[in-house]
Amino acid sequence: MAPETGTAIRFENVGLRYGLGPEVLRDVSFEIENGSFQYVTGPSGAGKTSLLRLLFLSLRPTRGIVRIFDHDAATIGRDVVPALRRRIGIVFQDFRLLDHLTTYENVALPLRVLGVDEENYRRDVTELLDWVGLGDRKWVHPQVLSGGEKQRAAIARALITRPEILLADEPTGNVDPPLAKRLLRLFVELNRLGTSVIIATHDLSLMEQHDARRFVLNAGHIDVYD
Numbered sequence: 001m002a003p004e005t006g007t008a009i010r011f012e013n014v015g016l017r018y019g020l021g022p023e024v025l026r027d028v029s030f031e032i033e034n035g036s037f038q039y040v041t042g043p044s045g046a047g048k049t050s051l052l053r054l055l056f057l058s059l060r061p062t063r064g065i066v067r068i069f070d071h072d073a074a075t076i077g078r079d080v081v082p083a084l085r086r087r088i089g090i091v092f093q094d095f096r097l098l099d100h101l102t103t104y105e106n107v108a109l110p111l112r113v114l115g116v117d118e119e120n121y122r123r124d125v126t127e128l129l130d131w132v133g134l135g136d137r138k139w140v141h142p143q144v145l146s147g148g149e150k151q152r153a154a155i156a157r158a159l160i161t162r163p164e165i166l167l168a169d170e171p172t173g174n175v176d177p178p179l180a181k182r183l184l185r186l187f188v189e190l191n192r193l194g195t196s197v198i199i200a201t202h203d204l205s206l207m208e209q210h211d212a213r214r215f216v217l218n219a220g221h222i223d224v225y226d
């Protein structure tokens with residue numbers, strides 16, 4: 001579990017460009033404390049997903065400094081990345097569930113990859129699936145899940161390793177308002193238990209329901225509202 005205080009992430013004058021294209025993030029600076037809660041918002045194309053990809057170490061900055069758990073992203077060895085990523089849960093916009101696995105197996109996958117025996121995770125996976133309201137969808141495959149059910153399965157998979165940081169890209173994009181409210185409660189509860197939560201969203205009503213720090217991106221620039 002994350003220590004109670006301290007900085008989990010620091011960005012200093014970060015710039016990002018794809019190939020030879022224009023900078024899609026410019027002079028982005030902020031810190032994310034352990035156990036904090038923040039939204040990343042801004043119009044379509046503003047750079048929210050790109051920012052999450054930097055946070056997940058799937059992109060490196062073109063300039064500036066990105067520090068994750070006190071490691072400099074520019075110099076992290078490829079062999080260290082998996083261990084750092086295990087401390088970060090991510091919910092992708094397109095879920096990325098594996099079609100040949102059941103909901104239960106998808107959620108258990110990060111633990112299987114870590115070599116944990118099923119007898120040691122069966123209860124946790126079952127409890128988490130109940131918690132996200134998928135207890136009765138455990139044995140079906142993603143093809144028969146609704147958009148909202150897939151979303152909850154992807155959230156459960158991101159949480160099963162009890163990450164110190166949770167990144168979620170539009171986690172309420174496919175659900176109706178009551179379910180969005182429930183998912184938000186889940187993120188707030190997770191945050192209460194010590195996880196830093198970073199949610200990229202367009203959903204104003206979500207941000208109104210739980211007031212927290214906002215990172216507003218606009219054409220690659222960031223404004224931070226505490």
Ligand SMILES: Nc1ncnc2c1ncn2[C@@H]1O[C@H](COP(=O)(O)OP(=O)(O)OP(=O)(O)O)[C@@H](O)[C@H]1O
Pocket residue numbers: 018021024042043044045046047048049050051
């Ligand atoms: N792989 C890529 N190659 C080139 N340009 C990219 C790539 N991914 C994103 N971009 C560009 O970077 C900019 C920021 O995109 P990004 O997906 O980060 O925005 P976003 O705020 O998440 O948008 P949305 O809300 O629509 O998901 C856009 O101009 C986009 O076209």
